[in-house]
Amino acid sequence: MLGLWRKIHRTGRVAEPAPPPPGGDRSPAAAALGGSVQVRHVDAGSCNGCEVEIGSAFGPVYDAERYGARLVASPRHADALLVTGPVTRNMTEPLRRTYDAVPGPKLVVAVGDCARNCGAFAGAYGVTGAVSDVLPVDVEITGCPPRPEAIVEGLRKLTGR
Numbered sequence: 001m002l003g004l005w006r007k008i009h010r011t012g013r014v015a016e017p018a019p020p021p022p023g024g025d026r027s028p029a030a031a032a033l034g035g036s037v038q039v040r041h042v043d044a045g046s047c048n049g050c051e052v053e054i055g056s057a058f059g060p061v062y063d064a065e066r067y068g069a070r071l072v073a074s075p076r077h078a079d080a081l082l083v084t085g086p087v088t089r090n091m092t093e094p095l096r097r098t099y100d101a102v103p104g105p106k107l108v109v110a111v112g113d114c115a116r117n118c119g120a121f122a123g124a125y126g127v128t129g130a131v132s133d134v135l136p137v138d139v140e141i142t143g144c145p146p147r148p149e150a151i152v153e154g155l156r157k158l159t160g161r
């Protein structure tokens with residue numbers, strides 16, 4: 001126990017310093033969240049590169065939770081969907097059903113270039129389209145994969161913190 005305490009004391013805080021709050025007006029749905037957002041992640045056909053960066057965004061260094069964003073296990077507990085990848089044919093209906101399970105007002109964040117415009121998978125036979133072809137998208141996060149800072153910034157647009 002003493003060894004653990006010493007290690008914590010030696011290491012100190014590892015989180016990046018908080019950048020200034022995001023500018024711009026928030027959508028009425030985001031404003032209704034009251035400063036926190038419960039997020040359900042859906043992989044609609046990603047290569048998993050975006051998932052690695054989402055893991056970093058919620059890890060101790062980038063620490064998205066300090067801005068009020070939290071990952072939850074069920075869409076029924078979520079305010080927003082965090083969707084990665086192009087929407088594949090097999091995931092089109094599950095994605096729609098997951099969206100239907102989220103209580104309103106609900107938001108959708110398209111994470112990564114594949115989610116925004118199919119990216120490297122554009123025109124592939126198994127792809128239905130971008131996330132916006134299936135669901136209304138509120139926030140888009142660019143990059144392949146997007147950096148954790150960009151994911152945190154996108155989530156801060158929802159919480160306003």
Ligand code: SF4
Nearest residue numbers: 047049112114144145
């Ligand atoms: S945006 Fe890049 S990292 Fe993310 S799913 Fe597409 S190819 Fe993979």
